[in-house]
Amino acid sequence: MTSTDPRRWWGLGFISVAVSLIIVDSTIVNVAVPAIVTDLGISSTEVQWVQEVYTLVFASLLLLFGATADRIGRRRALLTGVAVFAGASVAAAFAPTGGLLILARTVQGVGGALILPATLSLLNAGFRGRERTIAFAVWGSTIGGMAAVGPLLGGWLTTSFSWRWAFGINVPLGILVLVGVLATVRESRETSARIDLVGSALSVVLFGALVFALIEGRTFGWWTAEDGIELGPVKWTATISPVPIALALSASALVLLLIWSRARARRARPALLDLSLFRVPTFARGNLVALVVALGEFGIILSLPLWLQFVQGFDALQTGLVLLALAIGSFGASGLIGALSARVRPVIVVRAGLLAEIVGIVGVALALGSGAGWGWLIPTLFVYGFGVGLATAQLTGVILADVPVERSGQASGTQSTARQVGSALGIAILGTVLFTGTGATLSSSLDDAGVDAGARDAVVSRVVDSAGAAISSLDGDEIALAEEAFTTGTQLSAFTAAGFLAIGFAASFGLGSARREQQPA
Structure with missing residues (x-):
């Protein structure tokens, strides 16, 4: 697919379907999780891992696979990723236990990590000028829109058939992408690209240890170890929790990755993390904004x-119908972007989108706390989705605007990693806020109601460990208290997401120098 190939617009469509494949899957599971909890009996920690392991593997491999796509061919990487993803989806659909489902989600993350940077590199190499702005708008709006359409599709499949079809739907979509990309997208590669295996290993340790610590902190203890910790076949007997050790390991891997990358650059050897890219102001600042924004952007979809x-x-x-308001808002934003692209700098659109997201997510939190029911979620989710559509569609273009095409694979992988790391941290942090807030509120309420400590702890454990599924099985007034506590936890999660988005909005003012890409002469 080159800038003069008339098939590139058809190719853009199939590339967008490929992005839809991984985005729908990452959101479709949210609606199916309650049914999975009931069917497989997974705990709240496993609920987080079903979501998190996909994003974690995704984030850990994006830098490696961005460089790999440049080396072996971006179309080839895309096709391989789609095949792996579809195969893992079949395994997830037939998973008999939570552990095997988590394993299948791990392999899905591998496929997704091949797909995403390849799509970005193909767009960056295949479009120029205003056409590139339009292409990125379609790509970004697909992410924003499908993030919300996923819950609707997942809700229909789960209610009408089974949660297993939420994974099975990926197979026909994958076949469509394979056929369409082969017919319309030309190969694109950078033969001089080299793969940094040491840097890749360090990045996996960095992200894996960090997310492990954030998710398991409330289970294993943030400093002192809880009783009965088992890490696979190993029983943890030390007084100190494995969580601070994981955090120290993550920090050490970060330092080593930076040292290794700098040493490779001095010897003129390619590194997984090309530090020289961060000399481009829009790229450096944009990645920081992308990470923080992603941290608050989709985490609320876990709790709602x-x-x-x-x-x-x-x-x-x-549930999917309620969340459809988010999709409508996002698609509405994508229509507006086409009219704005020739008149307004992309960075202004990004800021407007972030502001709308903050307003929408604060509205969600206030609606949850008002006791007015779910109805007020509709307009607030619409505003939130409108902001997601604006910000997501244009932020990628801002980050990559000044990056040379021949380095687009690594740059795309880096910015995609920033987003996915942010998403992974968001799921871990906001999930921890949800369940910790729920447990603390319910414990306090039961104390006030005069419930003895033993019974109180049992009720709290049932509600939190089941991710809320056990609420309907409680006795009498305990149901109302548990519902109120879960509402408070969800509200706290929404306010936390709004806080991260506010930080991203403030950081976006560092992108003031981002220019609108000019048409070539």
Whole structure:
């Protein structure tokens, strides 16, 4: 696919479907999680891992696979990723246990990590000038829109058939992408690209240890170890929790990665993390904004489906219909971007989108705390989705605007990694806020109601460990207290997300020098 190939617009469509494949899967599971909890009996920690392991593997491999795509061919990497992803989806659909489902999600992350940087590199190499702005707008709006369409599709499949079809739907979509890309997209590669295996290993340790610590902190203890910790076949007997050790390991891997990357650069050897790219102001600042924004952007989608189904009593399809407001807002933003692209700098659109996201997510939090029910979520989710569509569509273009085409693979992998690391941290942090807030509020409420410590702890454990699924099985007044506590936890999660988005909005003013790409003469 080159800038003069008339098939490139058809190719853009199939590339967008490939992005839809990985984005829909990452959100479709949110609505299906309550059914998975009931069917497989997974705990709240496993709920986080079902979501998190996909994003974690995704983030850990993006830099490696961005360089790999440049080396072996971006179209070849895309096709390989789609095949791996579809195969892992079949395994997830037939998983008999939570552990095997998590394993299948791990392999899905590998496929997704091959797909995403390849799509960005193909767009960056295949379009120029205003056409590139339009291409990135379509690509970004697909991410924003499909992030919300996923819950609707997942709700329909889960309610009408089974949660297993939420994974099975990836197979026909994958076949469509394979056929379409082969027919419309030309190969694109950078033969001089080299792969940094040591840097790749360090990045996996860095992200894996960090996310492990954030998710397991409330289970294993943030400093002192809880009793009965088992790490696979190993029983943890030390007084100190494995969590601070994991954090120290992550920090050490970061330092070593920076040292290794700098040493490789001095010897004129390619490194996984090309530090010279960060000399481009828009690239350096944009990646920081992308990481912080992603941290707050989609984390709320983890908690809202649980709240709607376990507190409000919705089924999966009704939950998807409520979240459809987010999709409508995002698609509305994509239509507006086409009109704005020739008149407004992309960085201004990014800021407007972030501001709309903050307003929308604060509105969600206030609606949850007002006791007015789920109805007020509709307009607030629309505003939130509108902001997601604006910000996501243009932020990628801002980050890559000044990056040379021949380095687009590594640059795309780096900015995609920033987003995915942010998403992984968001799921870990906001999930921890949700369940910790729920447990603390419920414990306090039961104390006030005069429930003895033993019974109180049992109720709290049932609610938190089941991610809210056990609420309906409680006795008498305990149901109302548990619903109120889960609502408070969801509200705290939303306010936390808004806080991260506010930090991203403030950081976006460092992108003031980002220019609108000029048409070539």
